[in-house]
Amino acid sequence: MGGDFKPAESVPVPTLRRLPSYLRLLRGMKGSRVWVSCTHLASALDLDPTQVRKDLAYTGVIGRPKIGYQVSELVERLETFLGWQTVREAILVGAGNLGRALIGFPGFARKGLNIIAACDVEAARIGGEIHGRPVLPMEQLPALVARTGARLGVLTVPEQAAQQAAQAMHAAGITAIWNFTPVRLVMAGVLVEDVDLSASFAVLSHRLTRQDRGGAPTSSGVSRGEQR
Amino acid sequence: MGGDFKPAESVPVPTLRRLPSYLRLLRGMKGSRVWVSCTHLASALDLDPTQVRKDLAYTGVIGRPKIGYQVSELVERLETFLGWQTVREAILVGAGNLGRALIGFPGFARKGLNIIAACDVEAARIGGEIHGRPVLPMEQLPALVARTGARLGVLTVPEQAAQQAAQAMHAAGITAIWNFTPVRLVMAGVLVEDVDLSASFAVLSHRLTRQDRGGAPTSSGVSRGEQR
DNA sequence: TAGATTGTTAATCGATTAACAATC
């Protein structure tokens, strides 16, 4: 009855993308510092202090004027807010070069990401292990998802196989896909986040091209990439 | 004298990031189609037609009302605009899991990216080959850059080594770094483009967390990731 | 011709940045 419903005001994507960099910095100073200010974080990351303050506010943390924020609390808040405190099981689909690299990535543990198995269609890959994780045939994906309760999938198949593989993942019960292929997956009811190497390289390559042609570099020499 | 200098109006980053997806689609239809409209591209990629039109206009292409754009011309324009028609030599620094995967990436050739060698500090890796590319000691980077003329570096070292490695690359003559580490490199005079896996995973993870907690999904089930 | 599409200008939307009172 108290019509004071907050519409879950969704967090801006740029903010979400900056949060991990704060967390990384804060984890590094956890032993040596008790308090930290936005000013400090901002200058370390070359950002605007107000922006940092607004970003942090989304986590619900409350700072003290003149003092700043408690490092330990901020770390905790960020981890909780990002969902990095609970371990999340994931299945990787496509055990090629990139897939193998991701399975072996040490940093994922700190983000609550645990890739427990891989699936592939190539007979030569099936039955083996990558960094201690089994590689299973694609047909076993539904059973695997059912058995492990994994809801997250990491998609690292070749471009041509992407849409079909994503469909299979959805059918198997996967509800979120971390998509490393350049394909815009057409899927309703599945949360998709793209890691688009082509897009990133496009920015770099275009600017390099202008640079080569004697394009006027910024005063600071050259500007840096976006997508912070 | 004719004071009609166009200040090289810089291309918006979101536009640059979308261009590769147009190109990918167009390459796929090169044989079967002569003309293509923004409407068509937009619906295939789930974008706004006006946005596609504006994006394409940056390449200098001119379309025909009622007809659209010539596929072959558009492909050519996009490739030139992105700088993907000239081969660019690159040195990879950090021959770990991710580095090895990138060296073997078949798609880079179509983007004019040629990783010709890798550098690393680990003795066990030095002297070997990865996908036919030699792995050299880090000390040889300056000589390597001088000899090959490579200006682009791909940075895939562990987080702790990132800043130092980047400095070494700069000193060796590298002018642009494709940065796969989560570290915000502090560098003047070097073009840096970040591929930030942490940032991407943060978006996914945060949304998954809301989803778990019974957060209201969109009408379409669940929305998809940004950074298109 | 009528309808689809381009190119372009205007309106909207959302994020960043600036301004400033409150506070320890």
Add this chain to the structure above:
DNA sequence: TAGATTGTTAATCGATTAACAATC
């Protein structure tokens, strides 16, 4: 206390989206 810092509101900036005349 004075100065630094937070929290918040307002102004700015830039990208997306809408509107519409020109065109084949």
